[in-house]
Structures are given as C-alpha cells and as structure tokens.
Amino acid sequence: MKKLLGLLILLSFSGFSQEIALLKYNGGGDWYANPTSLPNLIKYSNQSINTRIKAKPATVEPSSPDLFSYPFVHMTGHGNVVFSDSDITNLRNYMLSGGFLHIDDNYGMDEFIRKEIKKIFPNNNLIEIPANHKIFQTPNVFAGGLPKIHEHDGKRPQAFGIFENNRLILLYTYECDLGDGWEDAEVNNDPREVREKALKMGANILNYIFNN
Numbered sequence: 084m085k086k087l088l089g090l091l092i093l094l095s096f097s098g099f100s101q102e103i104a105l106l107k108y109n110g111g112g113d114w115y116a117n118p119t120s121l122p123n124l125i126k127y128s129n130q131s132i133n134t135r136i137k138a139k140p141a142t143v144e145p146s147s148p149d150l151f152s153y154p155f156v157h158m159t160g161h162g163n164v165v166f167s168d169s170d171i172t173n174l175r176n177y178m179l180s181g182g183f184l185h186i187d188d189n190y191g192m193d194e195f196i197r198k199e200i201k202k203i204f205p206n207n208n209l210i211e212i213p214a215n216h217k218i219f220q221t222p223n224v225f226a227g228g229l230p231k232i233h234e235h236d237g238k239r240p241q242a243f244g245i246f247e248n249n250r251l252i253l254l255y256t257y258e259c260d261l262g263d264g265w266e267d268a269e270v271n272n273d274p275r276e277v278r279e280k281a282l283k284m285g286a287n288i289l290n291y292i293f294n295n
Contacts, residue, residue, distance in 0.1 A: 101134070101293075104141040104150075106158040106184070110165030116189050117159055120265035127265075127282040128289050132222055136289075145170035150177045155292050156184050159262045161191040166199045175203050178245070178252040183292045186255045187262045190233070200245070200255065209243040209255060218242075218251065218291045223283040229256060230280045232264040232273070250295060254288065261285060 105121060107114050121140040128134045143149050143156065146169040150156065156177075166174065178184055186196055200209065212218065214228035219242075229242040240259035244251045263271050264281020273281075 100137050102137045103155040104143040104153040106156050107142050107144050110163040112160035112162035112164050114160050117262040117266050119267045120262040124265045124285040128286045132286050146173045158186045159189045161189050164195045164199050171202050184253045188257050204245050207245050212242040212244045229259050232281045233260040
C-alpha cells in the first residue's frame with residue numbers, strides 16, 4: 084500500500100506543473116490565516132528557482148485522499164488544532180509515502196500542535212534541525228539556520244523536524260513566522276529585506292522537497 088501511495092505522489096511530482104495545498108484542520112484554529120502567503124511564495128519560487136507550481140494553492144483536509152496529490156502541504160494558524168484518528172492515519176501515510184508537511188506557527192499554535200504531532204508520530208521526537216542542514220544551504224544560504232521574521236516572544240527562531248530514513252518529512256517552524264513574511268507587503272508592513280528573507284527560506288523549503 085505504501086509503495087502504491089508513494090508512486091501516486093511521485094507521479095504528481097513529475098508532471099509539467101505541480102500543485103501545493105493549505106491544510107484545513109479542525110479544532111477552532113484559524114487555518115485560513117495569511118491568505119496571500121502561499122500565492123506569493125509560489126510566484127517567488129517560480130520566478131527565482133524555476134519551479135512550475137500552479138499559481139493558486141489548493142485547500143485540503145487532513146483525512147482526504149486528495150492529500151496525496153500534493154507534494155507540499157502548508158499548515159498555519161494561531162490557535163487550537165485537533166486531528167481525528169482518520170486525520171492522524173492519513174497524515175502519517177502521506178508523509179511516509181513521500182509527502183511533506185510544513186507547519187508554521189503563526190503565534191499561539193505551539194502548545195496545541197506539538198500534542199498532535201506526537202499523535203501522528205508517537206515513536207518520534209521533534210528534532211531541532213541544525214544550521215548546516217541542506218534545507219538552509221540551497222539555493223539560498225542561511226548560515227545561522229532559520230531566519231527570524233517576527234519577534235513574537237523574542238525567542239530565537241527554531242526549525243524542528245521529523246525524519247524518515249534521513250529524509251525530512253515534517254518541518255515545524257517556531258518563533259519565526261515565515262507565513263507572515265510571505266504575505267503582501269501592506270499586511271504586516273514588513274521591510275522589503277525581511278520579506279525577501281522569508282521568501283528565500285520558503286524557496287529553500289520547496290527546493291528541498293522537489294530534490295530530495
């Protein structure tokens with residue numbers, strides 16, 4: 084079954100254009116936050132690293148079979164997250180079959196999402212990703228690892244991951260807020276250099292997915 088699911092994902096990657104998606108989860112958290120983030124990241128990535136991603140991202144629920152159509156699924160929000168048993172099983176199969184989930188804490192998600200990640204991978208701990216990992220090195224170099232985009236609690240930004248056979252399959256970005264940096268300039272009034280830094284890191288994530 085896993086080989087078949089992996090093949091389906093591989094076929095979706097190899098077409099002329101790919102499609103990425105936003106995860107619509109339950110629990111009351113605002114999964115729909117940052118509506119301009121993914122379209123802006125797609126545009127930047129297509130222009131800067133020659134990806135071929137459809138301009139409008141899809142929306143997918145965690146228990147949907149459609150999940151396997153997307154090489155990259157992004158999740159954000161400020162509040163509560165609840166995954167059902169079917170959500171957990173589907174998300175686990177998706178990632179173990181070649182899919183990639185990026186969870187970006189938009190401030191306030193941390194205490195909830197860590198519990199849900201543990202349900203998906205009860206035998207795996209989130210591991211902090213070192214600055215020398217390839218996701219921070221190609222095509223843009225982030226010598227210090229994950230960049231700081233928004234202050235929030237003033238803590239250092241951290242990137243955590245779940246790995247399977249040395250491949251990163253789940254990325255959790257904390258105290259960073261990449262999604263806010265991807266938004267239209269007038270949304271958060273971020274300086275151009277901050278938005279550029281966020282978009283470059285986003286391009287690195289997509290580059291990692293399509294090349295590993």
